[in-house]
Each structure stands twice: as C-alpha cells, then as structure tokens.
Amino acid sequence: MQPKKPSESITYNTDMVLPSETNALNNLFGGELLARMDRAGSIAAGRHSGNVTVTASVNHVAFKKAIPIGSVVDIEAKVSRAFTTSMEVYIDVWLQDRAHGTRTRANHAIYTFVAVDETGRPTKVPELIPETDLEKERFAGALRRKQLSLVLAGKMKAKDATELRALFMGE
Ligand SMILES: CC(C)(COP(=O)(O)OP(=O)(O)OC[C@H]1O[C@@H](n2cnc3c(N)ncnc32)[C@H](O)[C@@H]1OP(=O)(O)O)[C@@H](O)C(=O)NCCC(=O)NCCS
Numbered sequence: 001m002q003p004k005k006p007s008e009s010i011t012y013n014t015d016m017v018l019p020s021e022t023n024a025l026n027n028l029f030g031g032e033l034l035a036r037m038d039r040a041g042s043i044a045a046g047r048h049s050g051n052v053t054v055t056a057s058v059n060h061v062a063f064k065k066a067i068p069i070g071s072v073v074d075i076e077a078k079v080s081r082a083f084t085t086s087m088e089v090y091i092d093v094w095l096q097d098r099a100h101g102t103r104t105r106a107n108h109a110i111y112t113f114v115a116v117d118e119t120g121r122p123t124k125v126p127e128l129i130p131e132t133d134l135e136k137e138r139f140a141g142a143l144r145r146k147q148l149s150l151v152l153a154g155k156m157k158a159k160d161a162t163e164l165r166a167l168f169m170g171e
Contacts, residue, residue: 003127009047028067040077041089045113049125053113065106072096081142085122
C-alpha cells in the first residue's frame, strides 16, 4: 500500500450558523459542531484509506470559543497518523471575520476513524508520512492518545500502555 501525505486527504468545510443550529444563547449548539467535525473527519479518513470509515471514538474536544448565529465557520480535517486499520484525525475550527478578512481558531477536536470493508470489518490503511513541523508533532503524540483512548474504553490494560507509562512514570 502506497504511503500518503496529510495534504492528500485534507478536507475543508465552510458553512454558516443558522437559527435552527443554535442554543438558547444564540450560539452554535455543541452537538451540531460535533456533527460537522465528524463529517469532515470522516471524509478525510475516507480519502486517506480509500474505504468507508466509521467513527471509533472522539478522543478530545475543546469548545474554547462560542460561535454566534450568522458566523461563517471553517473546518479543517487532517489525518495526523494512520495505524493498522485506524486513523487519528485532527479537526481545527476557525471563525471568519468578514469585516477584516481574518479568522480566529475557535475550537479543535481529535477523532479516531476505522476503515471498514463492506461487511463492517476493520481493514488496513496506508501509512501516513507527516511533512510539516505541526504534522510531525501531531504524528508523534498520536500513539499516546490512541493508548489513552483504548485504556479509557476498557480495550487496553493501563500496564500495557507503554507511551502513557513513559509519560507519567518515566519508564
Ligand atoms: C470501530 C469498530 C470498527 C472497531 O471494531 P473492533 O472489532 O473493536 O476492532 P478492533 O479491536 O480490531 O479495532 C480496530 C481498530 O480500531 C481501534 N480502536 C477501537 N476502539 C478504539 C477507541 N475507543 N479508541 C481508539 N482506537 C480504537 C483499534 O485500536 C484498532 O486500531 P488499529 O487496527 O489501527 O491498531 C467497531 O467497534 C464499530 O463498528 N463501532 C461502531 C462504529 C460506528 O457505528 N460509529 C458511529 C457511531 S453512531
């Protein structure tokens, strides 16, 4: 399987915030943003793997800034590391400022997607070769985050999480 670069599957989504997507404070409802991030991430993982993907876990979400009604929201989803059948995808959310033509980072999230065949069985994905400094940094931390997610899901014993043991216990 031919390795791929993150830029080959990067996925962008630009959309605005409509009244039906807001909470009582007229800001974007968190669940709506999760769904938008899930869609963009799923497309990026699908482009990288060339297969159907399913969301295996949402490892981290930070709702740092409220997103008001009428805002133009840019979502950027990039595969940060590919394992055997799973892929970590970093999702960055930006708010466009129409008046100044600038944008600010509002939120980010880290999802895990698994490539599956037509019967829903996990299937192999190509290796990911990071290029930029940020891609290399995210790639380096991805195994640690995978192990943490597996431990929290009860799919890995803490004693087997080598990256976490190195981080917390200096082993
Ligand atoms: C995700 C799914 C395919 C995993 O199947 P499984 O039988 O547990 O398969 P495995 O244990 O072999 O795991 C497959 C990969 O997913 C990874 N994985 C599974 N659960 C994970 C979790 N909670 N966090 C991080 N990675 C996880 C495994 O580490 C493995 O990765 P690797 O092959 O790259 O090493 C299966 O649980 C599933 O279909 N879930 C439903 C997905 C879905 O419908 N999502 C939408 C929710 S509405």
